[in-house]
Amino acid sequence: MSxxxxxxxxxxxxxxxxxxxxxxxxxxxxxxxxxxxxxxxxNIENLARQIKRILRLDTPRKTALVGVGNLGSxxxxxxxxxxxxxxxxxxxxxxxxxxxxxxxxxxxxxxxAIGTLGSRRVDMAIIAVPEQAAQEVxxxxxxxxxxxxxxxxxxxxxxxxxxxxxxxxxxxxLARLPYYI
Amino acid sequence: MSxxxxxxxxxxxxxxxxxxxxxxxxxxxxxxxxxxxxxxxxNIENLARQIKRILRLDTPRKTALVGVGNLGSxxxxxxxxxxxxxxxxxxxxxxxxxxxxxxxxxxxxxxxAIGTLGSRRVDMAIIAVPEQAAQEVxxxxxxxxxxxxxxxxxxxxxxxxxxxxxxxxxxxxLARLPYYI
Numbered sequence: 001m002s003x004x005x006x007x008x009x010x011x012x013x014x015x016x017x018x019x020x021x022x023x024x025x026x027x028x029x030x031x032x033x034x035x036x037x038x039x040x041x042x043n044i045e046n047l048a049r050q051i052k053r054i055l056r057l058d059t060p061r062k063t064a065l066v067g068v069g070n071l072g073s074x075x076x077x078x079x080x081x082x083x084x085x086x087x088x089x090x091x092x093x094x095x096x097x098x099x100x101x102x103x104x105x106x107x108x109x110x111x112x113a114i115g116t117l118g119s120r121r122v123d124m125a126i127i128a129v130p131e132q133a134a135q136e137v138x139x140x141x142x143x144x145x146x147x148x149x150x151x152x153x154x155x156x157x158x159x160x161x162x163x164x165x166x167x168x169x170x171x172x173x174l175a176r177l178p179y180y181i
Numbered sequence: 182m183s184x185x186x187x188x189x190x191x192x193x194x195x196x197x198x199x200x201x202x203x204x205x206x207x208x209x210x211x212x213x214x215x216x217x218x219x220x221x222x223x224n225i226e227n228l229a230r231q232i233k234r235i236l237r238l239d240t241p242r243k244t245a246l247v248g249v250g251n252l253g254s255x256x257x258x259x260x261x262x263x264x265x266x267x268x269x270x271x272x273x274x275x276x277x278x279x280x281x282x283x284x285x286x287x288x289x290x291x292x293x294a295i296g297t298l299g300s301r302r303v304d305m306a307i308i309a310v311p312e313q314a315a316q317e318v319x320x321x322x323x324x325x326x327x328x329x330x331x332x333x334x335x336x337x338x339x340x341x342x343x344x345x346x347x348x349x350x351x352x353x354x355l356a357r358l359p360y361y362i
Contacts, residue, residue, distance in 0.1 A: 056359040063355070070258065074251035080335045080352040124358055148358035150351075154261045164361035166354055170331075171261040173349055174244070177305050177329035178237040180345035 002044050010041035057084045062122040064090040064146070066137050067129035068098050068108050071152060075126060076103040090122055111137075118145040131155045138165075183225050191222035238265045243303040245271040245327070247318050248310035249279050249289050252333060256307060257284040271303055292318075299326040312336045319346075 001009055011022040018025075029035050029042075032054055036042045052058045063086050065072055076088060093099060094111040101108050114137075117125075125146045129137050134153035141149060142159050151157055151167045159165055182190055192203040199206075210216050210223075213235050217223045233239045244267050246253055257269060274280060275292045282289050295318075298306075306327045310318050315334035322330060323340050332338055332348045340346055 055356065057356055059359075061359060070251045070255035074255060075351060077251065078351060080350065081355065084352055084356040086352065086355055123362060124355070126355070147362035150355050150358065164358055166357055168349070168351075168354055169261065170256060170259060170349075171265055171267065173347055174262065174267055174305070174307070174331050175236065175238055175265040176347055177331065177345055178240075178242055181304060181328035 002048065006044055008041045008043055009047070011036065014042070052084075060085045060087060061124055062087055062089045062120070064088070064092065064114075064117055064122045064125040064141075066092045066111065066114065066125060066127050066141070067133075068093040068095075068103070069128065069130075072126075072128040073103060075128060076106065086124075088126075090117060090120065111140075114140045115144050117141070122146070124148045124150070126150045126152065127157070128152045183229065187225055189222045189224055190228070192217065195223070233265075241266045241268060242305055243268055243270040243301070245269070245273065245295075245298055245303045245306040245322075247273045247292065247295065247306060247308050247322070248314075249274040249276075249284070250309065250311075253307075253309040254284060256309060257287065267305075269307075271298060271301065292321075295321045296325050298322070303327070305329045305331070307331045307333065308338070309333045 011025040014025045015022040026036070032050065035047055035050055049058070063081070065075055065088050068076065068091055072091070072093070076091060081087065088104070088106060091103065091106050091108045092111045092114055093108050098108050099110050123146060125141045127134055127137055127149060131153050132155075134151065134155045134157050138149060138151070138157040138159055142163055146163070148164045149157070149159065149166070151165055154169050154171065156167070157165060192206040195206045196203040207217070213231065216228055216231055230239070244262075246256055246269050249257065249272055253272070253274070257272060262268065269285070269287060272284065272287050272289045273292045273295055274289050279289050280291050304327060306322045308315055308318055308330060312334050315332065315336045315338050319330060319332070319338040319340055323344055327344070329345045330338070330340065330347070332346055335350050335352070337348070338346060
């Protein structure tokens with residue numbers, strides 16, 4: 001909306017956009033403070049800033065990628081991370097043909113160098129390796145001090161409780177469709 | 182669990198697995214019928230069959246893929262779809278170098294042939310094209326009679342209300358991590 005040159009938005013408009021009720025929008029925001037003005041709505045720039053703060057997306061985050069196959073390459077070429085302040089600053093693979101190559105300005109490193117992440121201020125990682133390697137990679141990431149993992153492997157990975165893991169399984173997402181069609 | 186040779190499971194065990202309470206498990210299942218036996222729990226094979234039936238995952242589904250770049254290639258090589266009865270039976274791209282090539286037994290077709298899907302019993306599609314092409318592809322899929330779309334493009338696509346769209350945006354998934362770390 002900001003890009004479209006709009007400066008304020010009503011709770012009704014926001015509700016429509018995310019398929020809920022205006023009162024739910026107002027109630028949810030009210031937990032975090034007083035963002036809106038009655039009759040005017042929400043200032044868009046301020047609202048975006050507040051939401052980013054609440055979700056802790058207001059500081060840049062360095063992210064590592066492990067596994068530069070088809071999926072990993074797609075992730076490295078993806079341009080949408082900047083919106084949330086993410087930057088992929090490290091990439092690892094075990095294929096000698098890939099190590100040393102550069103994608104989007106990032107040089108692919110030997111997977112054995114994951115341990116160096118701890119001293120490089122990287123605290124999030126994306127796992128895009130084959131299923132059977134996922135747990136081993138997760139273990140190495142945890143040892144390197146990574147605190148959050150986005151896991152694209154269909155294998156359930158086991159990590160200490162303080163590490164947050166979000167798993168993306170394409171088949172499970174696809175499996176949500178048949179119910180509706 | 183079935184693969185591990187187990188034949189029954191308690192609501193407590195199921196609750197632990199999905200991080201909820203046993204009574205929530207029992208309550209949720211009770212909406213759909215009487216699946217469990219007091220003191221014994223649920224027969225795993227029967228439960229899996231019932232859940233697949235409820236989610237309409239009990240019939241094989243043919244799926245088309247549009248866009249065979251890095252992401253599309255990763256999707257075509259992905260082996261997890263069979264669990265839910267999905268099969269990618271068609272793939273489309275506009276790159277002459279890709280058209281005619283085969284991945285996992287599926288020959289990549291010219292994107293102009295999307296219209297043929299209607300007569301090929303394909304009712305779901307995956308969009309993995311660049312952002313600026315997503316809407317045009319969605320329109321063609323709708324015209325071809327596709328009823329459900331899994332959209333990997335960060336662009337919001339507009340389709341008639343009767344078409345179900347699930348959008349996967351990697352950046353949004355990654356954006357869920359910082360709150361926890």
